[in-house]
Amino acid sequence: VTHSAFVIVGLGFIGGSLAARIRRHFPRVRLIGISRDRRKISAAKRRKWIDAGFTHPGKAFHQNPLDRKGRNPARWFVLICTPVDVTPKLISEVDRYAPSGTVVTDVGSTKQSIARWASRKRFRRIQFVGSHPLAGSHLSGAEHARADLFKGAYVFVTPTQVSKPEAVRRISSFWRKLGTRVLLLTPEKHDEIVSQISHLPHAVASALMHAVSSKMLRYGASGFLDTTRVAQGDPRLWTPIFLSNRGHLLKDLGRFESALQYFISALRGRRSSRVARFLRAAGRKRRESTSRRKESG
C-alpha cells in the first residue's frame, strides 16, 4: 500500500479524521485533500493531514504527484467523505479525471441508494464499492476530527453484483490496516441495520427534544443528556441520510410506535405487571447488547 496515493474528497469531521489516521498508519503515502473551502485545505495542510489540496477533484490527478520517495503513485485510492446527497456528483467527477483502475469508496451512512446509482451508471475509469465506518459522533466539522475515531470500529463494505472483486479486496484491506473490523454485506442489509441502530434512535431523540418544554431543560441530568445526545447531529448531513433510508426507517418507526403504544396502554390501564415486563425485557436486551459488544471487541 505504500506505493499509492490517497485522495480524500471532503475535509470535514470524517474526512479529516481519516486523513489523520491514514497519515499515522501509512506515513509514506501521498495524501491529497479536496475541499471547496480553501480554509479547510489550509487547515488540513497545517495539521499535516495532507501533502497537497485542491478545490476540485480533477486537479488531484492532473498533478500526477510523486510519492514521498519520488515515484509516481502506481495506484490511486479515493475516499469520498461528503454528505450522501452530493456523493454521486463527486464520484462522477472523479471518474472523469482519475487514471483507469482507480479504486473509489465513500463513507456515507446509507448504501442502497448510492449502490443503485452506481449499478446504473457506467463508470469509464473507476471501480466503486461503498463503505460505511460506524464511527460517527454528534459532532461535525474538521475541528473535531481525530485520528483514533475509527479505532476498533466496524466498517461495512457493501459490494453488489457489479463490484470488481479486486476493488472489494483493496477497500477491505485498506480499512483493516486502519485498525477497523470489516464486515461485508449487501447495501440492502446495511441500510436495514443502520435504520435500527442509528437512524431510528436519532429520529426518536429529536422527537424527544420537541416534546420537552424549554423551561425544563436545565434540570436534565445525565440520563436525559445521554438519551438526547444524537439529536445534536448536523441536519445538513442527516436530512439526506433519513430521506435516502426512508423505506427502512418508516418501517422501524412503525415498530417503535407499536412498542410505545403497548407501554401507553399498560400505563393508562394501571397494568403494573405489564409495565414491569415491558421495562424488564427492554433492560435485558440493552444489557445483552453491551456484553455482546465487549465479547466481540
Added chain:
Amino acid sequence: VTHSAFVIVGLGFIGGSLAARIRRHFPRVRLIGISRDRRKISAAKRRKWIDAGFTHPGKAFHQNPLDRKGRNPARWFVLICTPVDVTPKLISEVDRYAPSGTVVTDVGSTKQSIARWASRKRFRRIQFVGSHPLAGSHLSGAEHARADLFKGAYVFVTPTQVSKPEAVRRISSFWRKLGTRVLLLTPEKHDEIVSQISHLPHAVASALMHAVSSKMLRYGASGFLDTTRVAQGDPRLWTPIFLSNRGHLLKDLGRFESALQYFISALRGRRSSRVARFLRAAGRKRRESTSRRKESG
C-alpha cells in the same frame, strides 16, 4: 448538625451513596442503617457507612444511641431511601417509633403521591417533607454506591401547605451541606418536571429497545448505547415511579407522539425541508440544554 443522629432506611444505591457522603461531610454524627437484608447491613458496616444497623426502623430509636462524643442525639434525621411504593409504609413505621420532632424526608423520584398521602395522614411524632436528589444512574444496588453521586446535583425539596417551616429549613440545610443545589417547589411542579426530563426519556428508550431486532444489537455504536442507556434501570424501582406519575407521563407521551408523527409524515411525504427544520430545532434545543447546565454549574 453535628449533634444529631441520622437514620437511613434502605441501603441500596441511593441509601448507600448517601450514607457514604454523610459520613464524609459530618464525620462525628451517628449513622444508623435500616435494611431488611442483614447482608446489606453487614456490608454497610464493613464499608464504615454506618455505626449500627437494624432490620426494622423501630430498633433505631429504641437504642437511643449516643453520638460519637457520648452524648444522646438531640435531633433525629431520617432519610427513607426505598422504592416509592414502600415509602409510605416505612414513614408510618418511623412515625410509630421515633421521638417527637424527628424530621423525615425521602428521596423518591415522584413527590405528588407521597405528599398527598402525607397530607391526609396525621403523623403523631414526625415532621415529613419530601426530597428528590436528581442523581440517579441506570445502575442500582449498594455495590455501585459512591459518596460523590450527589456532588453538584440538584435536589428538589417539595413542601406542601401542611409542612412545618422548621422541617423544610432543616431538610434544605442538610442537602446544601452535602454539596447539592436545593430547589424548593411544589410536589405537582416537581412531578411535571421529572416526567419530562426523566420518565418520558426512560419510557422512550425502553420502547426503542423493543423496536430493535436482537440480531442488530451488536452493531450499536456509542450513539445507540447512549440513547438507550436509561432503559437499564431496575424495573422494581421504575414501575412504581411510572405508575405514580401516570398523569403527567401520559400527557408527555402524547406530546412526544405528536412530535414523532410530524416527523413521520414529513419523511413519508419526502418533505426534506420539514425534516431538516425538525432536526435543526431539536438540535438547537439540545445544545441549549447543555450550555444552560454549564452556566448554572
